[in-house]
Amino acid sequence: METVIKKWGNSLAIRIPKMICRESGIQDGTEVEIAFDGNKIIVKPCKKEYSLTDLVSQINEENIHYEIQTGQARGNEIW
Secondary structure (H helix, E strand, O other): OOOOEEEEOOEEEEOOOHHHHHHHOOOOOOOEEEEEEOOEEEEEEOOOOOOHHHHHHOOOOOOOOOOOOOOOOOOOOOO
């Protein structure tokens, strides 16, 4: 598949065809990593790795979700 490089401000830009975006999971706002390898330009989506420890460390008084009452237990729940 061929496309054309275009000027965008002081940089150059490439349009990624819809089919490639759909298959790769790239959408508007997706962060990508760009690398140059010999005569190839490689563009791939950044896959962020999350750990439970990192996520829990971000809980604070402003974003904590408080307990919600949902009524009496039904079935075999153990509370």
